[in-house]
Each structure stands twice: as structure tokens, then as C-alpha cells.
Amino acid sequence: MTPVLSVLQFAARHGRWLLVLGLVAGVALPGIAAFMEKQLPIAVALLLFFSALRVGPRQAFGATRDIGQSLYFVLALQLALPIIFVLVLIATDWRSPLAFGLALMLAASPISGSPSLAILLGKDSAPSLRLLIAGTALLPLTTIPVFWMMPDLVAGKSVLGAALRLLLIIGIATAIAFVIRGFFLKNPGPAGLGAIDGLAALTMAIMVVGLMAAVRPALENNPGGLAFNLFIAFVANFGLQASVYLILKRPLPDQSAGIAVCAGNRNIALFLAALPAGVMEPLLLFIGCYQVPMYLTPILLRRFYR
Numbered sequence: 001m002t003p004v005l006s007v008l009q010f011a012a013r014h015g016r017w018l019l020v021l022g023l024v025a026g027v028a029l030p031g032i033a034a035f036m037e038k039q040l041p042i043a044v045a046l047l048l049f050f051s052a053l054r055v056g057p058r059q060a061f062g063a064t065r066d067i068g069q070s071l072y073f074v075l076a077l078q079l080a081l082p083i084i085f086v087l088v089l090i091a092t093d094w095r096s097p098l099a100f101g102l103a104l105m106l107a108a109s110p111i112s113g114s115p116s117l118a119i120l121l122g123k124d125s126a127p128s129l130r131l132l133i134a135g136t137a138l139l140p141l142t143t144i145p146v147f148w149m150m151p152d153l154v155a156g157k158s159v160l161g162a163a164l165r166l167l168l169i170i171g172i173a174t175a176i177a178f179v180i181r182g183f184f185l186k187n188p189g190p191a192g193l194g195a196i197d198g199l200a201a202l203t204m205a206i207m208v209v210g211l212m213a214a215v216r217p218a219l220e221n222n223p224g225g226l227a228f229n230l231f232i233a234f235v236a237n238f239g240l241q242a243s244v245y246l247i248l249k250r251p252l253p254d255q256s257a258g259i260a261v262c263a264g265n266r267n268i269a270l271f272l273a274a275l276p277a278g279v280m281e282p283l284l285l286f287i288g289c290y291q292v293p294m295y296l297t298p299i300l301l302r303r304f305y306r
Contacts, residue, residue, distance in 0.1 A: 005191065008198030015120050015201030016298040022205035023295055026212025027219065036210030040269070043207040044112045045173045050200040051115035051129055052177035053185070054193060059126045069255070070127075070134040074109075077244075077263055078135055078142040082106035086149045098229065100150070101286035102236060104271050107146045109135035110262035111294065112170070113207065116200040117265060118258045120298035121305050127258030133174065135262070136167050208295045211269065214288035222285070229289040237293035240264035241301065257305050265294045 011018060026033045036043075085106050089099055110132045115125035185192065218226040245260035252259070268287055271280065293300075 005195055008195040011198035011201045012194045015197065018201050018205040019208055019295040019298065022208035023212060023292060026209040027216050030213065030216045033209050033213040036206060037213040040207060040210050043203055045169050047116060047200060047203045047207065048112045048170055049173040049177045050196055050203060051125065052174040053181055054196045055115065055126050055129050056181045057178040067130065070130040073131060073259055074135045074138050078107060078109060078138065082146045086146060097282035098232060098286055101283045103150060105236065105266050105268045105290060107143055108266035108268045108270060109139045111265045111267045113204050114262045114265055116204055117261050117297055119197055121257060121302055123257035123305060124254060125258060127255040128262050131259060131262040133170065136170050140164060208291060211291040212288060214284040218285050225285060229286045230292060233286065233289040234293045237264040237290065238301065242304065245305065261297065265297065
């Protein structure tokens with residue numbers, strides 16, 4: 001085994017702890033975090049590429065029944081759930097950065113690292129990849145009623161443009177990975193899959209450094225607000241994952257974990273480039289805090305998913 005392959009195998013075995021190191025580095029090294037924040041689009045594309053390369057086209061698309069199920073869950077998680085939450089906001093007149101942050105999270109598609117998180121949990125990543133592709137494809141449509149109900153966040157054209165750009169990135173990265181897997185890497189074997197998992201784990205660890213860039217200032221200037229936002233982020237993320245997993249565990253035992261991972265881990269950072277800076281600035285603390293439960297999922301929820 002070559003030294004490079006040995007390093008990648010090591011990264012695959014200890015990927016969960018690499019994510020923890022990334023979280024710590026993002027808070028402890030603000031200069032590096034600010035630099036990595038600018039590289040996030042590249043990291044997103046690479047992570048999706050490695051996820052699609054590992055799964056392959058046949059397993060990703062699955063049967064027609066599986067594709068239909070993915071569309072159903074996208075409509076439930078990205079359309080019905082945020083609409084219900086926004087109706088609650090309207091009824092209670094709850095208007096705060098935290099409320100808007102939660103609404104954006106529920107309206108967002110799964111993060112590009114969802115298949116990798118499923119792998120780190122020891123679960124099938126194909127349901128996560130299918131839900132990621134379907135969720136991103138439908139995002140331009142599912143966000144319309146949600147933002148129509150939230151006039152303070154109306155920015156329809158920019159949101160649709162950001163969703164379409166993300167869809168283009170996902171389409172290109174997935175297509176290249178499927179071509180390589182279909183023609184040049186048909187049977188990668190355990191060693192090859194381990195190397196791919198290692199590359200994905202390293203990419204995720206680098207991503208989380210950039211995503212934590214907004215947390216360090218809050219730690220120094222607003223520790224109480226940071227603690228409260230972090231608590232709500234854990235409750236929302238793990239609550240969604242646990243609820244979906246327990247509901248689907250019996251009817252869909254092979255897919256429940258992958259779908260649950262997508263339910264809680266949403267690409268809320270997508271809206272940073274889509275909505276006005278004046279609207280998003282108050283939400284940055286919650287967005288940063290939400291990265292923590294996402295990247296601690298493989299450690300804190302591994303026993304739960306077992």
C-alpha cells in the first residue's frame with residue numbers, strides 16, 4: 001500500500017474526528033477560517049464529486065420507486081415543513097433573526113456533504129445522494145411559496161439564481177463522477193472505496209473550517225447569544241434527524257438513516273449569496289452555530305442510528 005493510500009485510509013477510518021478538528025480550527029484560527037470561507041464553492045463541488053464517485057450511477061438513481069420517494073420527501077421537508085413553520089411565525093408574530101434563520105434552514109436543500117455523513121455513520125449513502133440531487137433540483141420551486149409568505153426575506157430572483165447555480169455545480173460534479181465510475185472505476189474494491197471516503201472526509205474537514213468563520217467574533221463579544229443559538233441549532237438539527245429516522249425506521253429500514261441525515265443537515269449557507277446582505281447579517285451567528293451539530297452528527301448520533 002502506497003503512503004498516500006495509507007493516509008487516505010487513515011482519514012476514512014477517523015473521519016469523524018477530522019470534522020471535530022475542523023470545528024476547533026475554524027474557531028481557534030480566524031485568519032485561516034476567513035481564507036477557507038472563500039474556498040467553500042470549490043469544496044462543495046469536490047465533496048459532491050467524491051460522494052457521487054463512491055456511490056456510482058446505478059446505486060444513486062436506484063429504482064423508479066426510490067426516485068419517486070425522493071421527490072415525495074423533498075416536498076415534505078422543503079415545502080410543507082417550512083410553510084407550517086412560517087404559519088406559526090405569522091400566528092405568533094415571532095419576528096427575530098433566530099426565527100428567520102430557522103425558516104431558512106427548513107426551506108434549504110440538504111448539504112452537499114449529506115452522503116458523506118451517511119457513510120461516516122456506517123449507513124447507505126445512496127438515499128442521501130438521491131435526496132440531495134432532487135432537493136437541489138426542486139429548490140427554485142419550493143422556495144417560492146416560502147418566501148412569498150415572508151415579505152422581509154423576499155428576494156425571489158436572487159434566490160432562484162443561487163439555486164440554479166448550485167444545481168449546475170451539482171450536475172457537473174455528479175456527471176463527471178458518474179462517467180469516471182461507470183467507465184474507468186467500475187470495481188474500485190474496498191481499498192479504492194476507502195481512499196474515496198478518505199478524500200471526502202478531508203474535504204469535509206476543510207469545509208467546516210470556513211463555515212465556522214462567523215463564530216469566533218460571537219465567542220468574544222456575545223457568549224450568551226452564542227450559547228442560545230447553539231442550543232437551538234442542536235435541538236433543530238438533531239430533533240429533525242431523530243423524528244424522521246424513528247418515523248421511517250420500520251417502513252423504510254434501508255433508507256431511513258440517509259433520509260434522516262438530509263432532514264436535519266440543510267444547506268442554509270446557500271442563502272448567504274442569494275439574499276440581501278442587510279437581511280443575512282443578523283442571521284450569521286445562527287448559520288455558524290448550525291454547522292456544529294451538522295459536523296458532530298457522525299460522532300454524537302452514531303449510536304442512535306445503530
